[in-house]
């Protein structure tokens with residue numbers, strides 16, 4: 001099972017690369033990795049398992065955070081209407097988005113960032129995202145609010161973008 005030691009932190013080059021498209025149909029190895037990423041998120045949201053294995057809780061994880069330079073991420077998040085969005089996606093891309101933006105009230109956190117960075121992270125309020133699932137099926141998702149925010153945060157990881165890059169007047173002394 002994946003634990004926090006498998007997750008690379010700020011300063012690791014993988015977090016600043018543009019990840020490579022995954023060749024479809026996905027290999028057994030790529031599918032296994034993506035399944036493990038989804039399992040990590042579920043484990044991280046279970047209080048007992050998270051405590052036992054010292055996992056930080058997350059609702060999204062992208063392959064570059066494992067040092068894997070491939071365009072795939074996992075999301076396991078429930079929205080305010082109790083709809084569960086649980087996906088492992090290959091080669092996701094945003095095909096439409098609202099002009100309107102939104103942000104998470106408490107700011108954003110990231111499993112690869114071991115510090116709290118305050119500030120609004122502007123995200124599109126609504127997006128249409130396409131990708132290929134673990135079952136090698138093309139899927140088109142219309143997302144809004146929290147799920148939309150999470151998918152955008154993970155897609156940024158595939159393009160070497162960290163959430164704090166998007167905070168207005170965030171002037172770090174380091175990366």
Ligand SMILES: CNC(=O)c1cccc(C)c1Nc1nc(N2CCN(c3ccccc3Cl)CC2)nc(N2CSC[C@H]2C(=O)NC)n1
Nearest residue numbers: 045057058059060104106107108109110111116149150153
């Ligand atoms: C540093 N301050 C903060 O993190 C932060 C602080 C306050 C409020 C918010 C709103 C914050 N922001 C923030 N909180 C989260 N979680 C809340 C807790 N939750 C969770 C925790 C326990 C069990 C189950 C679950 Cl579900 C897991 C997810 N997640 C993200 N992000 C940004 S988009 C990808 C996503 C991610 O998975 N990050 C690791 N941001």
Ligand code: NI
Nearest residue numbers: 109110111112
């Ligand atoms: Ni992140």
